Structures are given as structure tokens and as C-alpha cells.
Amino acid sequence: MDDLRRLDLNLLFTLDVLLAEQNVTRAAARLHLSQPSVSVQLARLRELFDDPLLLPGPRGMRPTARAESLREPLRHALEALQRAVTPAAPFDPLAAQATWRVAASDYGESTVILPALAALRTAAPAARLAIVEMNPARIAGQAERGEIDIAFHTAAGSPPGLRRRTLFAERYVLAGRKGHPRLGRRPTLAQFCTLDFVIVSPDGGGFEGATDAALAALGARRSVVLSVPHFLFVPAVLARTDLVAMLPERLARQVPEVELVEAPVEVPGYEMAMLWHERLHRDPAHRWLRDQFAAAVRP
Numbered sequence: 001m002d003d004l005r006r007l008d009l010n011l012l013f014t015l016d017v018l019l020a021e022q023n024v025t026r027a028a029a030r031l032h033l034s035q036p037s038v039s040v041q042l043a044r045l046r047e048l049f050d051d052p053l054l055l056p057g058p059r060g061m062r063p064t065a066r067a068e069s070l071r072e073p074l075r076h077a078l079e080a081l082q083r084a085v086t087p088a089a090p091f092d093p094l095a096a097q098a099t100w101r102v103a104a105s106d107y108g109e110s111t112v113i114l115p116a117l118a119a120l121r122t123a124a125p126a127a128r129l130a131i132v133e134m135n136p137a138r139i140a141g142q143a144e145r146g147e148i149d150i151a152f153h154t155a156a157g158s159p160p161g162l163r164r165r166t167l168f169a170e171r172y173v174l175a176g177r178k179g180h181p182r183l184g185r186r187p188t189l190a191q192f193c194t195l196d197f198v199i200v201s202p203d204g205g206g207f208e209g210a211t212d213a214a215l216a217a218l219g220a221r222r223s224v225v226l227s228v229p230h231f232l233f234v235p236a237v238l239a240r241t242d243l244v245a246m247l248p249e250r251l252a253r254q255v256p257e258v259e260l261v262e263a264p265v266e267v268p269g270y271e272m273a274m275l276w277h278e279r280l281h282r283d284p285a286h287r288w289l290r291d292q293f294a295a296a297v298r299p
Helices: 009-021 024-031 035-049 065-085 106-123 136-144 189-194 210-217 231-240 284-296
Strands: 054-057 060-063 099-104 128-133 150-154 163-170 172-177 196-200 223-228 245-248 258-261 270-276
Touching (some): 009 024, 009 035, 009 060, 009 065, 024 035, 060 065, 099 106, 106 231, 136 270, 172 231, 231 245
Parallel strands (some): 099 150, 196 223
Antiparallel strands (some): 054 060, 172 245, 172 258
16 A cells, blocks of 8 residues: 555554454444445455455454554554544643743743742642743744743733733832932932933843833933843842832832832833743643743732
């Protein structure tokens, strides 16, 4: 046989049962078919494989060498096909031994993953979580290749072609160390612009961001004296200096060493989103994992 398109799948099921029973009558009973119907199918199988497959013997039928060579591969193929078309079983987190790979920045780690971690460990104690560096330009390719299961990124900056679920809306607040001499009350715009700021520049080395764009629209400019690549370094800087920062509120409220006040300028916030590939959208385990993250950040 040199063309699978000629093959009726039902014939393979019949051949599997015939090889097991080595008797047309018993095979017909198992298949809920008449004996003549099974005999017709056996004739078609012999034609397709160009081999007698089963020969009359003293106690039923004996498989030919070709039939014996088909027995195990055919059984494995039919079992694999059965698994493929069987509806997925409900996901049991207690029994799960999956390893999930999640792409996140340090901000995503602190505001999404950390709040979910304790519940994840309790619900799925044998599962593992690998957090990998989040590179926005690589998210789509990593998801396509199966290198990551989920990514956390701003909704506006999310690559096209991925499934997306908005987790929360974030806003910026002015943060400085406890007892900062100039943060006793909300500063005026002029006072704000004379403060010395640290800024987070994920691409490295930048000294302008959303706050500077908002100030520019008002004809104002602030003093940015330190640029760092990660959010989690900023609280230590604020606690040990008189520098201040415009920080995402969810992150800033996790740091007891800093004081938060409203800024005198309205800085546009952003939405935080969870991203995943279409091929995982209906997977029960992946759906469960997404729900865990979403529940952990629900207001």
C-alpha cells in the first residue's frame, strides 16, 4: 500500500481486532458487525496490503509474517489516535507535574506573579514555575515556538497575534523616602520640577519617560539625575537618598520604606495584560493557570 488516502480507517480497526482474535466470527462479534461484513473488509485489507494477512489454520486463522509485523505498530497507532480524539480530562492541579514558563519584567514579577505564588504552590504543589526575562520584541516568537506559556506586558505594547486578558489598570504616584523633607504635602508643579528624580529606563540609559511628556505639554521640565534599568532597584535608592520617583502605584504600595503623594501633573497610566498563544487557549491546565493569575490581582 503506497497511498494512505486510499485507506478507510475502519479497516484498520477491523484488522486490529482480527489480529487479536484470529477468528472472523469472534472479530465480528467484537465489532458488532455480521460475519460476511468482516469477511468483505478482510478481503479489502488483503488487496490494500497485497498480502493474505490471515490464513486458515487448525484452530482459527494464523497471521502471516506481514500481519505480525503490523500488529504492534498498528496497536500503538490506534491508541495514539484514540488519545488524540478523546476529550481532554479535567485538569487536576494537585496531580499536575507541569513546568510553566512565564516571561515577566521585575514589575510583572512583583505585581502579578508574587501575589499568585502562594496560592499556586498550595493548589499545584508538584508543578514548577520558571520566570524568564521579558523582552517585548521576542514575546510573539517565544510564544509561537512554545518557549513561554504566558507573558505579562502592557496592553498597549502587546504584540499582535496573541490572546490577551487585561488584568488591571495602573497609575503613577510620586514616591520618596519616609520623612523626605519636601514630601510632607503634595508639591506644586514648580516644586515638583525642582526635585531630583530617578527614572526606570527598561532599554537602558534613558532620562525621559511618560512624566516628561506630560510636563512638556505644560511647558515644564523636571530634573532626572539617575536612570536605572529595573524597578526593584528604585526603592533602595529612594530609601537611602533624597531622590524621588514616579512609580506605578501597585509596586510602590509594596514598599513600606517609601512615602507616596499625589503628583501635581496627570501622567497617563497603562493597563497590564496577560498574553498567550492561540494553541494554548483551550488547554485546561493553561486555562487554570491564567485564572490563578487573574484572581490574584483582582481588586
